[in-house]
Amino acid sequence: MTSSTNSAIAIKGDIFYQPQDNEVQLFEYAFSHQLPLLIKGPTGCGKTRFVAHMAEKLARPLYTVACHDDLTAADLVGRHLIGPNGTYWQDGPLTRAVREGGICYLDEIVEARKDTTVVLHPLADDRRILPIERTGEELAAAEGFMLVVSYNPGYQNILKGMKASTRQRFVALRLNYPDPLLESQILLAESKIEQDLAVKLIELAGSLRRLDCDLDEVVSTRLLIYAARMMSSGMAPLAVCRCCLAEPLSDDIATVEALMDVARLYFDY
Numbered sequence: 159m160t161s162s163t164n165s166a167i168a169i170k171g172d173i174f175y176q177p178q179d180n181e182v183q184l185f186e187y188a189f190s191h192q193l194p195l196l197i198k199g200p201t202g203c204g205k206t207r208f209v210a211h212m213a214e215k216l217a218r219p220l221y222t223v224a225c226h227d228d229l230t231a232a233d234l235v236g237r238h239l240i241g242p243n244g245t246y247w248q249d250g251p252l253t254r255a256v257r258e259g260g261i262c263y264l265d266e267i268v269e270a271r272k273d274t275t276v277v278l279h280p281l282a283d284d285r286r287i288l289p290i291e292r293t294g295e296e297l298a299a300a301e302g303f304m305l306v307v308s309y310n311p312g313y314q315n316i317l318k319g320m321k322a323s324t325r326q327r328f329v330a331l332r333l334n335y336p337d338p339l340l341e342s343q344i345l346l347a348e349s350k351i352e353q354d355l356a357v358k359l360i361e362l363a364g365s366l367r368r369l370d371c372d373l374d375e376v377v378s379t380r381l382l383i384y385a386a387r388m389m390s391s392g393m394a395p396l397a398v399c400r401c402c403l404a405e406p407l408s409d410d411i412a413t414v415e416a417l418m419d420v421a422r423l424y425f426d427y
Contacts, residue, residue: 172214173207173210173211173214174207174211174347174348175204175207175208175210175211176204176336176340176343176344176347178204178333178334178336178337178340181208181331181333182212182215184329184331185208185212185331186212186216188304188329189212189216189304192286192299192303192304193328193329194278194281194282194304194305194306194307194327194328194329195304195305195306195307195328195329195330195331196267196306196307196308196309196320196325196328196329196330196331197209197306197307197308197330197331197332197333198308198309198310198311198330198331198332198333199308199310199311199332199333199334200310200311200312200334200335200375200376200378201310201312201375201378201380202375202378202379202380202381203333203334203335203336203378203379204333204336204379204380205265205308205333206222206263206265206308208333209222209261209263209306209308210222212261213260213261213263216261216302218259218260218261218302218304219255219258219260219261220260220261220263221251221252221254221255221260221261221262221263222251222263222265223251223252223262223263223264223265224265224266225264225265225266225267225268225269225270226266226269226270227269227270227271229269229270229271229274230271230274231273231274231276231277232250233250233274234250234251234252234253234264234274234277235249235250235252235253235277235288235290235292236248236249236250236253236290236292237250237292238292247292247293252277252278252281252288253288253290253297255303256281256288256297256299256300256303257297257300258300258303259299259300259301259302259303260302260303260304261303261304261305261306262303262304262305262306263306263307263308264278264305264306264307264308265307265308266308266309266310267307267308267309267320268309268310268319268320269309272321275320275321275324276324278305278307278324278327279323279324279327281299281305282305282324282327282328283327286298286299286303287299307328312375335367335376335378335379336379338360338361338364341360341363341379341382342356342357342360344379344382344383345359345360345382345383345386348383348386348387349383349386349387349389349390350387350390351386351387351389351390352390355386355389355390355395356386358395358424358425359382359385359386359389359424360382361424362399362403362420362421362423362424362425363377363382363403365420365423365424366403366407366417366420369416369417369420371408371413371416371417372413373407373408373413375407376407377403377407381402381403381406382402382403384402385398385399385402385403388401388402395425396418396421396422396425399417399418399421399425400414400418400421403417403421404417404418404421
């Protein structure tokens, strides 16, 4: 089961996830011991998919929040709203997860303001409580509640980073892009691409990731899945490389063409 920031929505069928190391076991241990979890990893390496997979595996509702500069504590906890019958309280995603014993996943936590993330502190230690100042409640986390946050270490700087007092409340694991064998298995599982094309895509991704280019990001596993799906539907490989692997990585025309020059070494038809 997964959700938007407002409701938990059941997803039919298994959510595919290819483990890289012992992250599944670590997540299960953290869940069973009621420990909050911090996941580090680059964009598109599978952090969100991993959390959705684990929520389904553990049969817990999942509330996902995409953090940003304007995220407030009220966005997480809840607020009073005005309706036809007057003022009423509406729980935020964090509060709903606490009440229901669900998993609250805060994606790219470093994008949120530090004064907002302080609300997590009493939930991320042995108290496991959520004080709601506006209603006077002090909620004890229901059985099964788990707090999970993630961020991309590549975006860390002085202005955007987790406070030490927040970071040390979490157990942590690091994900990266899978090794070539695992990544090819992911492409084959996530698309109908032929194996030889999948191998070429993986080899191309390796070359692009090793390039000495001024790129903010390298080719992610997510982009490779997009490319595999488009190739498997019959789109010309070089056209796919341009729209899935080159253009998403840079706005600079010269850089895009440099990436395409590498792609032509693998897909010259």
